[in-house]
Amino acid sequence: MIRVLVVDDQSMIRLGIRSVVDAQEDMTVVGEAENGERALAAARSLRPDVVLMDVRMPVLDGLEATRRMLAADQPNSHRPRVVVLTTFDLDDYVYAALQAGASGFLLKDSEPEEVLRAIRVVAGGDALLAPGVTRRLIEQFVDARTTARPPDPAMNGLTEREREVLTLMAGGHSNAEIAAELFIAEQTTKSHVSRVLQKLHLRDRAQAVVYGYENGLVRPGDVDR
Missing domain, CATH: 3.40.50.2300 (Response regulator)
Known part of the structure; x- marks a missing residue:
């Protein structure tokens, strides 16, 4: 319950x-x-x-x-x-x-x-992540606040695959969409997502979206969903 x-x-x-x-x-x-x-x-x-x-x-x-x-x-x-x-x-x-x-x-x-x-x-x-709305809100406020901010050094601890998964998460993609994009199993995607959140000390996907925009993995206008 x-x-x-x-x-x-x-x-x-x-x-x-x-x-x-x-x-x-x-x-x-x-x-x-x-x-x-x-x-x-x-x-x-x-x-x-x-x-x-x-x-x-x-x-x-x-x-x-x-x-x-x-x-x-x-x-x-x-x-x-x-x-x-x-x-x-x-x-x-x-x-x-x-x-x-x-x-x-x-x-x-x-x-x-x-x-x-x-x-x-x-x-x-x-x-x-409400379709379009959360992303637009994040873009609205990240764009003006993070242009001069250096990327978080913690990203250096991600593997190349984990960085790809984070980028797609930040773009608002679901696990199924990430799996299809990277040609991997959905269960493998879930494992990558869990490791990314753990390594970057992020609570969930909402914080991953904010993190991705703030660290330049996704920029306003990059994603049209």
Whole structure:
């Protein structure tokens, strides 16, 4: 059973998400919070698997709450997967949330099926890269901020194949697409992906996308999907 925490300052949105989630056999809403401060307390006590996190809230916004919730000094067992909810598809806060470790984001006007899919995807350890939207957001903010930044020396520890896999991941390709592109088995691709994330200390594919853009493996406009 996937345990979900819903964080939003609007009670009607929380109620709507709860009704959709609780109707599923494989997931349940274990709690709600109306601001980031309460979300942190709820995450500590309820240990959800997935947090649906609003961005703009009183007391403590979703960005800072995500940063604290996923901080490196928190035990892995205390760190849920975070999906950021936003009204805007190009929100500076969302990019920062991805940097902080969020596993992706959804627009608040997403269909219920998209919300359910997002929960299942991130609960399974993957990242939610909404078609086109996450990539556009990353391009919007990486382009202006990383032009003078030298590549991360940690990339020197990757094999040539692992670097190819990272580049394709950064371009938003799925494991199946990477396997087809490189003419390797999908299980082999999964192994490469795991090693890349481990060597670069990346939480999941969402951070790999950010990392790829920030280190020049993919540049804005390179990928048209």
